[in-house]
Amino acid sequence: MNVANIQVSETPLVLYALRRADDALILGHRLSEWCGHAPMLEEDMALSNIALDLLGQARELYSYAAKVEGKDNDEDRFAYLRDVRQYRNLLLVEQPNGDFAQTLVRQFFYSTLADLYWRAMTASSDATLAAIAAKSEKESAYHLRHASEWIIRLGDGTVESHARAQAAIDHLWAFTGEMFAVDEGERALIHADIAIDPGSLRGRWLTTLSGVISEATLELPQTDWMQQGGRSGRHSEHLGHLLSELQSMQRTFPGQTW
Amino acid sequence: MPQSARSVGLHKQQSRENAMATPNTPLWEVFIRSRNGLAHKHVGSLHASDATMALQAARDIYTRRGEGLSIWVVPSTAITASDPADKGMMFEPAESKIYRHPTFYEVPDEVGHM
Amino acid sequence: MYTQALNTAEADDRGLEDAAKAVQFQARIDGEERIEPNDWMPAAYRKTLTRQISQHAHSEIVGMLPEGNWITRAPTLRRKAALLAKVQDECGHGLYLYAAAETLGTSREELVDAMLAGKAKYSSIFNYPTLTWADIGTIGWLVDGAAIMNQIPLCRCSYGPYARAMIRVCKEESFHQRQGYEIMLTLCRGSDEQKAMAQDALNRWWWPVLMMFGPPDATSQHSDTSTKWKIKRFSNDELRQKFVDATVPQAQYLGLTIPDPGMIQDADGHWRYSEIDWTEFKQVLAGNGPCNRDRLAARRKAHDEGGWVREAAAAYAAKRAQRRTAQAAE
Numbered sequence: 001m002n003v004a005n006i007q008v009s010e011t012p013l014v015l016y017a018l019r020r021a022d023d024a025l026i027l028g029h030r031l032s033e034w035c036g037h038a039p040m041l042e043e044d045m046a047l048s049n050i051a052l053d054l055l056g057q058a059r060e061l062y063s064y065a066a067k068v069e070g071k072d073n074d075e076d077r078f079a080y081l082r083d084v085r086q087y088r089n090l091l092l093v094e095q096p097n098g099d100f101a102q103t104l105v106r107q108f109f110y111s112t113l114a115d116l117y118w119r120a121m122t123a124s125s126d127a128t129l130a131a132i133a134a135k136s137e138k139e140s141a142y143h144l145r146h147a148s149e150w151i152i153r154l155g156d157g158t159v160e161s162h163a164r165a166q167a168a169i170d171h172l173w174a175f176t177g178e179m180f181a182v183d184e185g186e187r188a189l190i191h192a193d194i195a196i197d198p199g200s201l202r203g204r205w206l207t208t209l210s211g212v213i214s215e216a217t218l219e220l221p222q223t224d225w226m227q228q229g230g231r232s233g234r235h236s237e238h239l240g241h242l243l244s245e246l247q248s249m250q251r252t253f254p255g256q257t258w
Numbered sequence: 259m260p261q262s263a264r265s266v267g268l269h270k271q272q273s274r275e276n277a278m279a280t281p282n283t284p285l286w287e288v289f290i291r292s293r294n295g296l297a298h299k300h301v302g303s304l305h306a307s308d309a310t311m312a313l314q315a316a317r318d319i320y321t322r323r324g325e326g327l328s329i330w331v332v333p334s335t336a337i338t339a340s341d342p343a344d345k346g347m348m349f350e351p352a353e354s355k356i357y358r359h360p361t362f363y364e365v366p367d368e369v370g371h372m
Numbered sequence: 373m374y375t376q377a378l379n380t381a382e383a384d385d386r387g388l389e390d391a392a393k394a395v396q397f398q399a400r401i402d403g404e405e406r407i408e409p410n411d412w413m414p415a416a417y418r419k420t421l422t423r424q425i426s427q428h429a430h431s432e433i434v435g436m437l438p439e440g441n442w443i444t445r446a447p448t449l450r451r452k453a454a455l456l457a458k459v460q461d462e463c464g465h466g467l468y469l470y471a472a473a474e475t476l477g478t479s480r481e482e483l484v485d486a487m488l489a490g491k492a493k494y495s496s497i498f499n500y501p502t503l504t505w506a507d508i509g510t511i512g513w514l515v516d517g518a519a520i521m522n523q524i525p526l527c528r529c530s531y532g533p534y535a536r537a538m539i540r541v542c543k544e545e546s547f548h549q550r551q552g553y554e555i556m557l558t559l560c561r562g563s564d565e566q567k568a569m570a571q572d573a574l575n576r577w578w579w580p581v582l583m584m585f586g587p588p589d590a591t592s593q594h595s596d597t598s599t600k601w602k603i604k605r606f607s608n609d610e611l612r613q614k615f616v617d618a619t620v621p622q623a624q625y626l627g628l629t630i631p632d633p634g635m636i637q638d639a640d641g642h643w644r645y646s647e648i649d650w651t652e653f654k655q656v657l658a659g660n661g662p663c664n665r666d667r668l669a670a671r672r673k674a675h676d677e678g679g680w681v682r683e684a685a686a687a688y689a690a691k692r693a694q695r696r697t698a699q700a701a702e
Contacts, residue, residue, distance in 0.1 A: 025449075032443045032456050036436035037670070039678025040283070041467045042304055042315040044436075048460035049318050055453050062449075076448045100681045142317075149310055156691065157684025164680070249447035249505060256563055258447035258505070258555075280481040280675070283682065284689075285474065302540070303471035305480060307685035308692060319464055323544070342411045 006073055006081045012185030014069045015088065016195055017129075018078065019231055021061030022089035025079055026239070027110060028054030029246060030097055039100055046146055050107070053139040060132050067128075080250035084233070084240045091230040092175035094239040098168065101154050101161070105168035108147035112208050113179050114140040116201045125193040148212045155216025162217065169213070170221050177226025285334040286312040288319075290326035298330050306331075401602050406532035409475040417601055418476050421531050423492075424603065425473040426483040430494035432466030434487075434667050438502045439511060447505055454551050455508060461548070465541045472533040488672050496653065497584050499661030506559055506566075506573035512552015514574075514581045514619065520549060521615045522585070530602035553622065560626045567627070574623070575631045582645065583653045585612040616643050 008014065031051035038044040062075035092110060097103045118140050121133035154165040180199045182190065189195035213220055229235065244251075249258070283305040289298035301320050306312035312331040321329070340348055356362050365372050393412050400407065407413055436459050443459060446452035470480040486492040497515055502508060523545070526538040559570040586608040598604035606614075620643045623630050634646035655661065 029444060032452075035443055035456060035459050036433075036440035036463070037674040039674070039681035040305065041433070041463055041470075042306060042311075042319065043678075043681075044463045045460060045467070046314065046318040048456055048463070049322065052453060052456055052460075055449065055456070059449050059453075079449055080447075100678070146314055149314065153307070153311075153685050153688040154681070157687045158680065160680050161684030161687075245444050248445050253447075253563075253565065256566060257561075258451060258558060280485055280679075281682075281686065282479050282481050283686065285471075285479075302468055302537070303474070304467065307682075308689040311685065319467060322460075322464070339410060342408065 017065035025058035027093035101164040289330040291328040429469035509555030
């Protein structure tokens with residue numbers, strides 16, 4: 001029995017799938033932390049639904065990564081037996097839930113791109129990724145609508161909710177730049193029409209974002225400085241704690257069937 | 259006399275005198291049209307601050323198992339219901355009109371299905 | 373899903389009611405008619421049901437906490453999705469039940485406030501901690517199993533909105549017990565360590581689960597009115613026996629030992645269990661269970677920290693309505 005981290009052969013396509021799978025798993029995990037603690041029962045239901053969608057996306061992407069890699073890894077080995085340096089998710093999704101505003105702003109930033117991204121990915125020349133995109137696109141569209149409605153209500157609600165929403169935007173903004181970064185390996189996938197360039201969606205992302213933000217009487221920060229590192233495993237301190245919880249069973253009782 | 263469909267509409271304001279009490283969020287009735295093409299059917303209720311949120315919540319609460327293809331949400335206070343005390347005059351007169359039903363008429367078996 | 377232990381009926385203030393209406397009401401119940409929100413009903417019927425349905429709702433919501441405790445630690449992604457979906461279902465069930473209780477004239481907010489103030493009860497089973505993953509299996513298998521025993525008869529409860537809510541709950545809950553049993557089966561087919569984990573969980577949950585059915589019939593004072601009103605159709609002991617008879621073979625299949633050395637099967641095939649320690653039940657009910665304070669604190673925290681969110685939504689709705697009125701006036 002072995003509690004060691006798995007080794008992953010990170011070819012560009014494996015890495016591509018793992019990055020998106022990690023995004024979905026970590027964000028879904030964060031949302032699942034709300035279950036039983038949301039501001040109203042209706043939101044317990046909504047946030048759990050979104051978490052389940054993301055968990056489903058993660059599982060499909062992990063399974064595809066495993067298939068492409070062609071070793072004996074699977075969804076659970078990817079999720080439970082890689083350490084913080086092997087995780088490839090965006091810094092944005094690992095940020096703690098904070099208050100409801102912070103959770104919803106994080107979701108809003110992510111879903112605004114996910115919606116555009118998965119819709120574009122339905123045209124991928126990779127049939128599996130195109131199929132995953134077709135499913136994820138519909139889910140993301142709803143996540144975006146849900147988050148947008150809340151951003152508008154928090155921003156244009158009370159003085160307190162406005163201040164909390166603005167604080168969340170100011171805090172999380174620096175994590176959005178990373179969503180558009182592309183490395184060499186991914187660039188090759190883009191050239192092969194397997195992946196699409198998230199940078200090409202930045203304009204539309206900003207338009208959608210700005211529309212909602214201004215309806216919410218909120219403002220986007222003026223700063224251009226952005227955090228980077230999640231895609232190559234340089235994470236914030238938060239991820240390690242998340243993983244130690246997520247992986248505790250597999251690490252404590254290695255190699256067993258659950 | 260017609261009534262609010264739910265007595266909660268009548269009672270809740272009166273029972274909310276305590277200043278520390280949580281303010282009420284409006285109640286909505288949810289109707290869903292299922293996949294099989296039948297009419298929208300009442301499935302339950304929920305609380306939401308406005309119609310948009312009510313529709314979203316209805317989707318998240320009442321269609322988790324693929325129950326429907328269309329949702330209506332209606333403020334509970336907007337529903338006017340018949341008074342149970344009027345049951346006799348409202349519904350019994352229809353019971354004697356048996357000629358409205360196909361079984362009232364005799365058609366010989368030889369004619370076949372009609 | 374968990375209400376039986378809390379049932380208490382109000383049988384007092386009926387003298388004030390119109391006697392003829394009361395007779396008519398009872399005749400409708402006896403004729404298996406459903407009572408609907410706007411129908412005349414005795415004040416005690418309304419009060420009993422409001423209490424029972426809201427306690428049932430509180431139990432669903434508090435019941436999210438012990439299982440929710442393991443959502444972030446579920447050992448596989450498949451288990452994680454199933455557990456999250458299950459806990460979310462419980463939230464939905466609480467929500468349906470609050471709505472049913474509201475038809476009797478008390479708002480959800482008022483019912484929740486009473487629970488948070490410690491004035492309303494919820495099922496004591498949720499005042500026990502979930503210590504290992506096997507507890508999640510055991511809760512699904514036994515706690516949900518016991519709940520189903522209670523809930524199926526409630527689908528025929530005389531009060532329409534409650535019965536309809538229970539039909540929906542029972543339909544959705546059909547997977548809960550199965551997912552719990554599957555977890556147990558996997559553990560029992562696993563390593564010695566896993567099997568010990570399963571046995572340990574059964575040892576801790578068995579007696580509290582039997583207590584979920586409520587005090588023995590001999591000492592239960594309130595069942596008569598509830599039975600007469602067809603809110604309750606089986607006695608505590610009847611349901612408890614039915615549960616034990618169904619569960620013993622399931623435990624045997626798992627290879628687990630029910631922690632009751634005195635248990636025997638009688639000539640009729642019923643499994644006779646030993647005396648239940650009701651002092652523990654009373655202690656937990658009185659607020660002295662291992663997790664009573666934690667559960668209430670968690671619910672209060674969620675409620676308090678959500679206050680500004682609910683206010684924001686209400687404020688926005690008011691603004692929007694105002695803007696619409698202003699637009700219409702232009």
